[in-house]
Amino acid sequence: MHDILLSAGKEIKLWKYDDSDSEWKTMCSKLPASDVILAKFEPKSNVFATLGKYDRIVTIWYPTEDDHDASAATRTVDYNFTLISHPKYVTHFVWRRLPGSNDRENDCTLFNMARDGIGRFWSPTDVQQPHFLYMCAVIDSNQSLVTSKVEEDNHHHHSAQGEEEEEEEEEEEEQDDFSPIHYIGCDELASAVHARFRSHSKHERFDQRVDRIRDRVRDTHDLLFRIQADGSLTFWGVQHLNSVPRRIPRVFVVLRVDKAIDPLDVIYFLNPTHILHDYSHIQSASTIKPIELSLVARNLHGQVRCYSLNLIDFLDSTSFSSRLHLKYTWLGHQHSISKLYQTQKNRFCTVGVDGQINVWKYELRETCGKMTTQLQLGCSLFVESKQLLAVPVDKAVYDGHHVKLYEFDKQNCHLYHFITCETEAALDLSSLHVYNMEEADSGEKSFLLIGVSTTLRQISTWHLTRNHLQHMDIAFRGTQTMPWTVDPNVVGSASQWATNTASKLFHKMALQKKPVLIVSLGPEIIFYGINTDATNIEWNALFSMDTSSSSRIHQIKCAPGTVALVTGQDHKTLSIWIEIRSGVAPSCVKTFEFDEPVRDIAWNVASDAQLILAIAFPKSVGIFGQKRASNNANNDDIWAWYTTFKVGTPEDITALAWVDCGVLTVAAGNQLRCYLKWLIDDDTISKAVRVHGDSQVEPMSSIFDISYEMNGPLPFYHPDHLMHYIMWGKMDLVHSVLVSLYTFFKQFVDDEDNSINEFPPVSFSKMLKLQNGESKQGAKQEYNGLFEDDDDADDANTIQNEDDDTVRALTSSEAKNLAHYLKVKVLPGLNEGERIHLIAMVDTIVEITNQGDSLDENGARFTALLENHFHLNKSLPPEQRQMQLESRDYVWTLHSQSQDLLLERCIRLCDNTLVWQDARNLGLFIWLQKIDVVRDQMATIARNIYLSKSAEARDPVDCTLYYLALRKKNLIEGLWKTTSSHKDKQP
Numbered sequence: 001m002h003d004i005l006l007s008a009g010k011e012i013k014l015w016k017y018d019d020s021d022s023e024w025k026t027m028c029s030k031l032p033a034s035d036v037i038l039a040k041f042e043p044k045s046n047v048f049a050t051l052g053k054y055d056r057i058v059t060i061w062y063p064t065e066d067d068h069d070a071s072a073a074t075r076t077v078d079y080n081f082t083l084i085s086h087p088k089y090v091t092h093f094v095w096r097r098l099p100g101s102n103d104r105e106n107d108c109t110l111f112n113m114a115r116d117g118i119g120r121f122w123s124p125t126d127v128q129q130p131h132f133l134y135m136c137a138v139i140d141s142n143q144s145l146v147t148s149k150v151e152e153d154n155h156h157h158h159s160a161q162g163e164e165e166e167e168e169e170e171e172e173e174e175q176d177d178f179s180p181i182h183y184i185g186c187d188e189l190a191s192a193v194h195a196r197f198r199s200h201s202k203h204e205r206f207d208q209r210v211d212r213i214r215d216r217v218r219d220t221h222d223l224l225f226r227i228q229a230d231g232s233l234t235f236w237g238v239q240h241l242n243s244v245p246r247r248i249p250r251v252f253v254v255l256r257v258d259k260a261i262d263p264l265d266v267i268y269f270l271n272p273t274h275i276l277h278d279y280s281h282i283q284s285a286s287t288i289k290p291i292e293l294s295l296v297a298r299n300l301h302g303q304v305r306c307y308s309l310n311l312i313d314f315l316d317s318t319s320f321s322s323r324l325h326l327k328y329t330w331l332g333h334q335h336s337i338s339k340l341y342q343t344q345k346n347r348f349c350t351v352g353v354d355g356q357i358n359v360w361k362y363e364l365r366e367t368c369g370k371m372t373t374q375l376q377l378g379c380s381l382f383v384e385s386k387q388l389l390a391v392p393v394d395k396a397v398y399d400g401h402h403v404k405l406y407e408f409d410k411q412n413c414h415l416y417h418f419i420t421c422e423t424e425a426a427l428d429l430s431s432l433h434v435y436n437m438e439e440a441d442s443g444e445k446s447f448l449l450i451g452v453s454t455t456l457r458q459i460s461t462w463h464l465t466r467n468h469l470q471h472m473d474i475a476f477r478g479t480q481t482m483p484w485t486v487d488p489n490v491v492g493s494a495s496q497w498a499t500n501t502a503s504k505l506f507h508k509m510a511l512q513k514k515p516v517l518i519v520s521l522g523p524e525i526i527f528y529g530i531n532t533d534a535t536n537i538e539w540n541a542l543f544s545m546d547t548s549s550s551s552r553i554h555q556i557k558c559a560p561g562t563v564a565l566v567t568g569q570d571h572k573t574l575s576i577w578i579e580i581r582s583g584v585a586p587s588c589v590k591t592f593e594f595d596e597p598v599r600d601i602a603w604n605v606a607s608d609a610q611l612i613l614a615i616a617f618p619k620s621v622g623i624f625g626q627k628r629a630s631n632n633a634n635n636d637d638i639w640a641w642y643t644t645f646k647v648g649t650p651e652d653i654t655a656l657a658w659v660d661c662g663v664l665t666v667a668a669g670n671q672l673r674c675y676l677k678w679l680i681d682d683d684t685i686s687k688a689v690r691v692h693g694d695s696q697v698e699p700m701s702s703i704f705d706i707s708y709e710m711n712g713p714l715p716f717y718h719p720d721h722l723m724h725y726i727m728w729g730k731m732d733l734v735h736s737v738l739v740s741l742y743t744f745f746k747q748f749v750d751d752e753d754n755s756i757n758e759f760p761p762v763s764f765s766k767m768l769k770l771q772n773g774e775s776k777q778g779a780k781q782e783y784n785g786l787f788e789d790d791d792d793a794d795d796a797n798t799i800q801n802e803d804d805d806t807v808r809a810l811t812s813s814e815a816k817n818l819a820h821y822l823k824v825k826v827l828p829g830l831n832e833g834e835r836i837h838l839i840a841m842v843d844t845i846v847e848i849t850n851q852g853d854s855l856d857e858n859g860a861r862f863t864a865l866l867e868n869h870f871h872l873n874k875s876l877p878p879e880q881r882q883m884q885l886e887s888r889d890y891v892w893t894l895h896s897q898s899q900d901l902l903l904e905r906c907i908r909l910c911d912n913t914l915v916w917q918d919a920r921n922l923g924l925f926i927w928l929q930k931i932d933v934v935r936d937q938m939a940t941i942a943r944n945i946y947l948s949k950s951a952e953a954r955d956p957v958d959c960t961l962y963y964l965a966l967r968k969k970n971l972i973e974g975l976w977k978t979t980s981s982h983k984d985k986q987p
Helices: 168-175 186-198 208-219 263-269 311-315 501-508 703-711 719-728 731-745 764-771 812-824 832-854 857-875 887-895 899-909 916-921 931-947 957-965 969-978
Strands: 004-007 012-018 023-030 036-041 048-052 057-065 077-085 090-095 110-114 118-126 129-140 181-184 222-227 233-239 250-257 274-277 292-298 304-310 325-330 337-342 347-352 356-367 370-382 389-391 396-398 403-408 416-420 431-438 445-453 458-466 472-481 490-493 517-521 524-531 538-546 553-559 562-567 573-578 587-593 600-605 611-616 620-627 638-646 653-658 664-668 671-675
Touching: 004 036, 023 077, 036 090, 048 090, 057 090, 057 110, 057 129, 077 129, 129 233, 129 250, 181 186, 181 274, 186 208, 186 222, 186 274, 186 292, 208 311, 250 311, 263 292, 304 311, 337 389, 337 653, 337 664, 347 389, 370 403, 370 671, 389 431, 396 431, 403 472, 431 490, 490 553, 517 553, 553 600, 562 600, 587 638, 611 653, 611 703, 620 703, 638 703, 719 731, 719 832, 719 857, 731 764, 731 812, 731 832, 812 832, 832 857, 857 887, 857 899, 899 931, 916 931, 931 957, 957 969
Parallel strands: 600 653
Antiparallel strands: 004 012, 012 023, 036 048, 048 057, 057 077, 090 110, 110 118, 118 129, 181 222, 222 233, 233 250, 274 292, 292 304, 304 325, 337 347, 347 356, 356 370, 389 396, 396 403, 403 416, 431 445, 445 458, 458 472, 490 517, 517 524, 524 538, 553 562, 562 573, 573 587, 600 611, 611 620, 620 638, 653 664, 664 671
């Protein structure tokens, strides 16, 4: 109270700070009868109370001064005590604290909670002697039950940790359905009401329910509550407590609520609860600002949770249910996390340096009346071992000697029993893994528990199956000595990436011989599969890859057909390898050299089959992914940095893992932080992946939206998509897409919004049939769609009368209208350049269709590329135009029998005036095979160049080289004779 510090344990000491000596000095020292577990000062005096463990007596200590010494400076302070006795031991006590506006002293009211389930208020009989207390009010929880008592048999849990048995009386009490009564301090209650009134704006409409709550709190200063084992709640109110003048306090039941909290959370309210008013609603932008209290509760294992109590929901009539809502939770490790293991299921386990093992799962749970996804603690245990390994599936733990499977109680995640897995000999494991097995016929699921010893070069396997009682049956499947010439550097799971729906589907679609383990032997990496036909599991090498790395491999993480390696002495090199399958040589497609060491890496398979790689550095996490190739000539995989974020923890990151809903879990120190997929304004997006050239994050965008923009599936009307189908010869499919697009645009009127947010509808079953060549035009060859003339189908109304499998081409008028729609309407999935490309593609398809049967297959392919090239150059700005055809475009003409038609088309596109620049851009003299045609075109080019200028400016020099190549010397002489004003002919 007056700058005095109280410390209590085996000895009670009072300390006071001496400003002259700048140190704390002992004022008083006392030896209690038993060790003190709780000591608190009375809020407005130097009186304090102490409590011992399993003690039925609360001791009230009050100061006494030595009056024989007249000097006030040297007067010593001593403490005497009085005792408050209870029928059973006291669990906790709370001093009553009056609101700050109340300046009354010597209130000195104490609330004690005893093990008999009764809460007692004690107050002084004489205000001049406030340390002498009498019992003034009693709250008996047994007389105010919401529901009947839970049978004792449901609470006779025994821990397998071998805790020492207590005294017989205490053991009986532990088995009772005991739940303490918690006192809501009148100061916090009043502060919560006043905070709500202070936050009220004069422009807001006042809620009359808040005024009613204020009146009730004014009449009833003190509230208490108790939560039963089934989650039901009882509220008590106490009036006239220690009032002036003195009156007999009145205790009454305010409210009884059934299922106010999840029964699994009741364990947090078996200890004293810290209750305080909450200011967070004042800062909220929400229009609903309740009178709220925060309840900070702790279970027996030191795990803390914070719940919100809305007084309006409980003490007034609202449309919301009266429940305690979980706001925050602190369930993590007390010491640093050293390891994180994730299996194919959506769960993982963390191992602390102190031997604490927590199994986590990310799942749906109700929070504040809404179902949300959040990280949940499945179970927790402590194992004392210097060599500790664990996997979350069936809670398998290796303690340095044995592998044990732990089974936990459904109501208490800390109560368990274990089964030891049998082995042939002593185990010396270096890693523990799980492989998920599923019978193809019956669909029955089972697991392989795999232990690897790098020193003994052995693999031990156990087969885990569930019986009809949902208990685990364990079958030892043998230990195999592996033919390793060196001790492995890294042993990892080859199926660890299969953690969500998309990745599990990829795993099922993998090769028949699925890799189970991946082992690094120097620079060589071997993928191992299993043979389960025999009694003992047989491990076989499926394939291997040589990394040719001169440095040590530190980490290996697998994804579908892809492997990421961390190498280098300083852990700063990361390489990505693809084509990881049997019979094909793997290749390294990307190597990163970072400035910081890589702590951990984790793959995530998105729902659209994109691979996203999270890389953990000491203080930050980077997200990397693939980027779609913008140039068809470049077939290499392009890996780009998407974004990065810092992890504000004092300790470095140790591990990370992707869980469900795109959430990335990061372990740093003793903290587990879950980062959602959503991006905020503060997030920086790499310039390499900015689709629209703007670094501003769009509202409600996520990291997977960036991945979709970078390398996601293209819309069915994308020009690159259509071009590939043209080259594939699937013109029926291209016509179907354009007709569907035209039909979709017809439903819009001119004054509607030009921005379209929905994808045009398309029959994917029809597209698959056309892709497989199953259209009703099967009487013709596969490429007849390139040459068909459908000018007779001018009536647009026939679109709705056609059979689903019938395919027709766009008419000229429809193509013109479609091009107009594409110019004014903005389709999703297309940027400005792609939209211009699609418009050019429409004109290209019409030109190809008009050719009819006059072209062969390869000639039609070249015509498509040629028409698209010219139409695109007409639409694009000059700086974006590509003047020359690529060699891969005109190579089709070398395999075409329609070169005369192709040449005629090239000349017509060049406005019938072919010059050398045009011929070079089109590769004309590379693919023309008839020598006579080559000579004729060369002569035509020479003539066009000479005649391209006016008669006065014509120069024989411009065409001399071409005519010399044609050996037309006489023609050159004639041109020079007709030129009289040339400077070379001047004397």
